[in-house]
Amino acid sequence: MKLPGFLKNVQITDVDKSFVRKHPGLILYLLITLLVIALFLEQNRLFENFENKIQDAMFSFRGEQEVGDDVVLLEIDDKAIDYLGWWPWSHGTLARMIEALDYYQPRTVYLDFAIKNNVDDYVSGNSHLLAENIQQSRNVIIPFEAVLGSRTPSTQAAPEWLTASSITPGVISQDDVEKIQRADLPENIFGLASKYLGADVNLFEKDNSVRYQPLILKYENKYYPSVELILSAYYLGIDPNRISYNPGENIQMGNRSIPVTGKGHLLINYLGKSNPFKSYSVKSLWEGQVPVEKLANKLVIVTLTATGQYDHLKTPMTPNMPPGIKTATVVENIIRNDFINSLDASSNAGIVIILGIGLFCAFLLPRVALVHRFTILVVFLFVLVNINFILFSSFNTITKTLYPALEILLFMAAAPMMKSKADIRRKEEKQRRANLQLRKNMTREDKREAEPRERAFTIETDPNVKVRKERRKKADEFAPTTAINTKEHEQVGEETSELSSFDHSVVNVDDAVIDQGSGDESDIDLEHHQAAPELHTPAPGEKEMHKPPDASATGGIQISFDESGRPSQFGRYKILDIVGQGAMGTVYKGLDPAIGRPVALKTIRFDKLANADEIEELRERFMLEAKAAGNFSHPHIVTIYDVGQDKNIQYIAMEYLEGRTLDNIIKRKQDFNFRIVASVISQVCSALSYAHDRHVIHRDIKPANIMVLEGFRIKVMDFGIAHFESSNMTQTGVAMGTPNYISPEQLSGKEVTKSSDIFSLGVVMYEMLAGQRPFEGENLNNLIVKILNDEPDRPSKIDPKVPPLLDHVVMRALEKDPLKRFQSAGEMEKSLQDFISSFAPKGVRY
Incomplete structure (x- = not known):
């Protein structure tokens, strides 16, 4: 945590020690206040998540709010779909809907859905009919779907009808707004026919909630309004060219000032859990049952609300809000100037509140008894929560509630330490x-x-x-x-x-x-008596119960066993629990008592891996490869700390991880989305590329050797020891496991290269995409024959949703000829990174 500048030069020597002795409570409370101010300025992610939860709770407690009659929803609901047919409707049906709407003379119409391309509609002329009706209405606004990213294309390929909807918000930096990495544009005939176009985008936070709406976005070298901003401007009769942006402060739209945070984000003032707007079904419009005055001169949003036809949005009010209601809410906020004012970390008001509470408590609390301190602090906390809720519900102002509350709680914890x-x-x-x-x-x-x-x-x-x-x-x-x-x-x-x-x-x-039975008491003086220690010094020959084994005495590490015969200590490492067992050894959870660090201890029984005359050679090879892997330092490779041995048992101490193996997740029939598949395999590629550059080949890449941590971060395990476990299959003739992930050249006894790891990784990727392995056999011999000779089906043949690019990557990795595969893990990683950055289809898993 970085402290603000005014705290960096404060030293304890600057404070008069006598003052500290006389006023310890004052000093302690002031230090707590400075700590909370530092946390407030830092905006730590953990505390900000708690702050968001508090704000969400305030929205829920506030309940439903009144809305005006400017915005009306025309819903494509279950009744409309039953009446007019399954969605998406033909262009002819949409053209007739636009024509019917035109009769009601709304001021603005927004189609809150993408107009799908249909060859039959183009051939029949319905697409041109729809474009003509949109153009003749002269009030229809359609969206283009925007995918946000850290950069925007440097080309100037946007069509003229799109750039005509751009705005000039003033002189701003490219870092002051969100960037559109890719835009999904409608067909030219619809783009030319519409009055304006706006960017349809949702800003998801870490918990997948939508709390903010970007209003201005950059695409290529132009700035574009969101659909909410352009709808509001057009409905209010404000020329889009009169929109200007003061970064981090407000967006000026004519005489209206829209408060925004960094990058032009508007904090959405949600108005209710359910739909608070006047709504009608398209079926009622079709049958003429909607009174003309209900839509005349209104802003009509045509949106999908039918079951299963829209993506649910998680908001502070509800976890399944239709996107059209979110759009209507933002438009309503802008039209009625119904904004939430937020006091963020850049505001001095938050610091003043924290400092005021701190100074008041620092001077008052040390003067009163303990019970009165708690009473004052509880009252403070109660008043703080109520004032913040009143500010929010009555004045639409959100303050940072968490930090003052944290300050008061810390004061409560410190209260018993101080004497009045x-x-x-x-x-x-x-x-x-x-x-x-x-x-x-x-x-x-x-x-x-x-x-x-x-x-x-x-x-x-x-x-x-x-x-x-x-x-x-x-x-x-x-x-x-x-x-x-x-x-x-x-x-x-x-x-x-x-x-x-x-x-x-x-x-x-x-x-x-x-x-204690002291003998010559005359030799014991007062000072010795006062300082009599409680330490016990063992007599010569007395057994020291907690002394760790001395490795030097045995020439190797010493393994200690408990009364039940289980190992309790390997060298200096204490055994805490058994994590897993295999045919050749056991994995334990251990503790390095020297630094209090948890470790994973994996044992290998050499007597089960080789004959007696081969054990020494095998042990030497193990030490060489384990030392090579122990020098690795990579975020996706498990760190090796130490190795040791005792007779035929070799152990290796490595990083202890909290997570699941990829094998465990696959067996649970986890439905991976394609971006996660690409991300996981890309991380493994990064680890392999690092090891291959250092002339270390894994030889046993499989889901069981890939640990998945939080957020689908991965660590590759068993570098330096996988070779010894997998080699047991050919040395002893007993299969320790099926060779589903082994490359053809390994099975043929040919030289193993880095390309062998790529083949094994291709099998893992195939299994994640298709839900099954590329090679299956009734027995071991049949499986080996298939790996050596058969070509597996493409994953897309099993699951048609698999993107062609992933099809290509996995099939190239599974080539029988090593020369036809990716020639390096880095090359395979680059193909996957291109996929991750560019592929964002709608309507499929992502």
């Missing part, structure tokens, strides 16, 4: 009275009665009078201070209890020493 000034004064007064009472009671008779206690405290048993006097002198100097500072003394309210508490503590000290 009244507590400190009471403690000082109690100590003063105890001293006075002690002096009054210290008469000669009291001193003689106290003499045994003094001897007990100083452990005086030596008959030598001189030594006893010296020890009594030390006890006289020390005992009153000890009695006053004892914990029991501070906690008891009465003076008599305080004195008896002192006596009891003295007796306890004496008993503790006597119980």
